[in-house]
Structure formats: C-alpha cells, structure tokens
Amino acid sequence: MKPLYSEERIHHRVEELAREISRDFLSKDLVVIxxxxxxxxxxxxxxxxxxxxxxxxxxxxxxxxDGTTSGEFKITKxxxxxxxxxxxxxxxDIVDTGKTxxxxxxxxxxxxxxDLKVAALFWKQQKANPHILVDYPGFIIEDDFLVGYGLDYKGKFRNLPYVAKLEGTD
Structure with a gap:
C-alpha cells in the first residue's frame, strides 16, 4: 500500500472543514448525519x-x-x-459515482x-454524477482505490489512521 494522506494532513483538513461548517451553520438547528x-x-x-x-x-x-450500474438501493439503518x-x-467518507x-x-x-448539505472526505469529482454537489469536500481525488480512516477493502483497513492507495484490487 502506498500512503497518500497522512494522519496529520487528514486532521488538519477535518479542522478546516469544521471551521467552515461551524461558520455556515451558526444559529441553525444542525443535525449531522x-x-x-x-x-x-x-x-x-x-x-x-x-x-x-x-x-x-x-x-x-x-x-x-448490481449497485455499480442499475442496481436499486434500500435503507439499512x-x-x-x-x-x-x-x-x-x-x-x-467518499463520493465515487455519487449513486448512493x-x-x-x-x-x-x-x-x-x-437545508441539506454534504461533506465528504474524498470526492472523485471527475467520476461522480455532475448533478451531485459536495458542499464541503475534504480532498478532490482521481479514481484511485483508497483504504484507511474508515475506507475499506473487503471489510479490512478501516482502522488505519492514514489513507493509502491500494494496488492490485482486481
């Protein structure tokens, strides 16, 4: 795995996003989902x-x-x-195609x-549906397969404090 985003870099960006959100939602009845x-x-x-x-x-x-093409969705929680x-x-965590x-x-x-806004740590803006807007993007990224900081591969690697590019996931 190739680390791309260090724990410190992620922490710094989360702090920046929190400041923006705090400013934009001041005096509002905010629910974070x-x-x-x-x-x-x-x-x-x-x-x-x-x-x-x-x-x-x-x-x-x-x-x-097939959730990647024409599959249907259902709420599970x-x-x-x-x-x-x-x-x-x-x-x-990540907006890939934006379908979910x-x-x-x-x-x-x-x-x-x-009102309804979106924050995403990672946004594959070039790949995502152009009608989907991420109001608070952490990082705009290419179409890489990332793991760590909540992102997983087959249920593994969510616990990593950094985000890495996973190679060879075919």
Whole structure:
C-alpha cells in the first residue's frame, strides 16, 4: 500500500472543514448525519471539531442487484428522529459515482429539512454524477482505490489512521 494522506494532513483538513461548517451553520438547528459504515471515523472527528451545538445521527444504505450500474438501493439503518425543519449535513467518507449519495439525499429530502448539505472526505469529482454537489469536500481525488480512516477493502483497513492507495484490487 502506498500512503497518500497522512494522519496529520487528514486532521488538519477535518479542522478546516469544521471551521467552515461551524461558520455556515451558526444559529441553525444542525443535525449531522454520518453515513455508515465508512463515514463513522470522519463523522466522529468532524463532530468533535464543529464548534456549534449539533445533534448526531447515522444512516446506512446498501445496493442490491448490481449497485455499480442499475442496481436499486434500500435503507439499512434509519434515522432515529425526524429532520423536518432542521439544517442537515450528510457526512460521507467518499463520493465515487455519487449513486448512493443521490439516493440518500432523496430519502432525507422527503423529511423536508430546512437545508441539506454534504461533506465528504474524498470526492472523485471527475467520476461522480455532475448533478451531485459536495458542499464541503475534504480532498478532490482521481479514481484511485483508497483504504484507511474508515475506507475499506473487503471489510479490512478501516482502522488505519492514514489513507493509502491500494494496488492490485482486481
């Protein structure tokens, strides 16, 4: 594995994002929603760094069929409370094609939040659906397969404190 993002670099970027989020959501009723499984570490670190009061919840979705093409999605972990009239920040580990995020945005939007924004540690902007916007991108990246800091390969490597490029994942 080739390390690409050190623990220090990630920490610094998370702090920067938290400052932006704290400023933008000042005086708003903020709910941070971490997307499981990969987003749990980024969500935890981001929430600890956000300087304004906020609630935290988690949700998860999975694809069935071929999730990379025309597969369907389903919610596998629901939110505990409604986000109606709340300011919502969805927190993703990585936005690849954006299909899962698009599905989750649609599902959350059904609850009529006051506003709905997205933070993602990594955004494959060139590969992702151009209609999907990441409001708070950590790093805009190429189409590399990354592991660490919540990102996994076959359930492994989420625990790494840094992010590395995994070679030969065919």
């Amino acid at each position: 971490g997307i499981l499984n990969g987003g749990f570490i980024f969500t935890a670190d981001l929430c600890r760094s956000i300087a304004i009061p906020h609630e935290v919840d988690f949700m998860a979705a999975s694809s069935y069929g 629901e939110l505990k409370k409604s986000v109606q009239n709340k300011s919502v920040l969805l927190v993703e 995020l698009e599905y989750l945005l649609t599902e959350v939007q059904k609850q009529n939040p006051k």
